[in-house]
Amino acid sequence: MAEKQDQWTNVPTQFISANGINFAYREYGQHNGGTPVIFLNHLAAVLDNWDPRIIDGIAAKHHVVVFDNRGVGASTGKPSKSIEQMADDAITFIQAKGFKQVDLFGFSMGGMISQEIVLKQPQLIRKMILSGTGPAGGIGISTVGRVSNWDLVRGMATRQDPKVYLFFTRTDNGKAAAKQFVQRINERTENRDKEITISAYRAQLKALKKWGSKKPADLSVIQQPVLVANGDHDRMVPPVNTYDLAKRLPNSALIIYPDAGHGGIFQFHDDFVK
Incomplete structure (x- = not known):
């Protein structure tokens, strides 16, 4: 069993309790x-929405911990209604794990x-x-919900995973990358995580709207080294935010992937993992 555990598709889901929350998480690469x-x-x-290639790629050299925040999976x-509260919950989880310092x-x-x-x-x-993201109050962040909901409907209508539309471009490259990505996130067949509930999704939309405005x-003030990444055609969080974020962070490096959307890091996972 031990050698098989070094893969995202079969890392067991564990639980840790803190502040009255039972956090679900998966952890490997400790060695x-x-x-x-x-x-x-x-x-x-x-948990199962992460690209196995990225997590396995990083876990090959690092100690990796992936968790579901409060009320998710x-x-x-109760799902949190603000980004600030989600951050507090994440800190609670990190401290419960006994980590003195982490990378995010x-x-x-x-x-x-x-x-x-x-x-x-x-x-x-x-x-x-920081990938596919922007600063608070960034352009288009408060309307992410509108874009997501439209593509959720589009996904249902075409019987496709909405991420095909949300995360990738509609070029041939983008469509092929989308198909491969959806296959990869379905590689894990046993002990998959619980899907998000409608109430948790709504709470997240509220949080995004507030944070975006x-x-x-x-x-x-953030002195830490930060790698900022995105695709050049991100419809969810327009790339102007990515440039803006990199500019505001004094110690940042920027990667923008060509002919790629919000999920640019998944499309270019080999390059990104390096």
């Missing part, structure tokens, strides 16, 4: 030592939560990766 990398996920996502509790990998909404975490607890964070934070 690599070093700073644990905490993964923070996108709108409506649960198999984690208990925030994708989309997870990138917004990551920004709040580092502003609240700078000493807790060593480095960050708030006054931008001063990100110049």
Whole structure:
């Protein structure tokens, strides 16, 4: 069993209790030592929405911990209605695990939560990766819900995973990448996570709307090295936010993938993992 556990498709889901919440998480790559990398996920996502190639790729050299925030997937509790509260819950989880310092990998909404975490607890964070995301009050962030809902309907109408539309371009490249991505996130067949509930999705939309309309934070205080990434055709969080975010962070590096959407890192997973 041991050698098989080094893969995202069969890492067991575990639980840890803190603040009255039972957090569901998966963890592997501990033998690599070093700073644990905490993964923070996108709108409506649960553990099984992560691309196995990215998690396996990073777990090959790092200690990886992926969790469901409060009220999401198999984690208990009432879903949080603000990005700030989601950050507090994430900090609760990190501290419950006994980690003194972590790296954060925030994708989309997870990138917004990551920004709040580092502003609240700078000493807790060593480095960050922020992908498909933008700063508070960024262009188009408060309307992410509208784009998502439209594509959810489109997905149902075409019997496709809505992420095909949301995360990828509609070019031949984009369509092929989308198909491969959907296959990969379905590779795990046993002990899959619980799907997001409608109430959790609604709470997240509320949180995004609020966060997207708030006054931008001063990100110049974030001294940690940050890798900022996106696709050049992100319809969910327009790439102008990605450039803006990289500019506001004093110690940032920027990658923009060509002919790629919100899920650019999944499309270019080989390059991104490096």
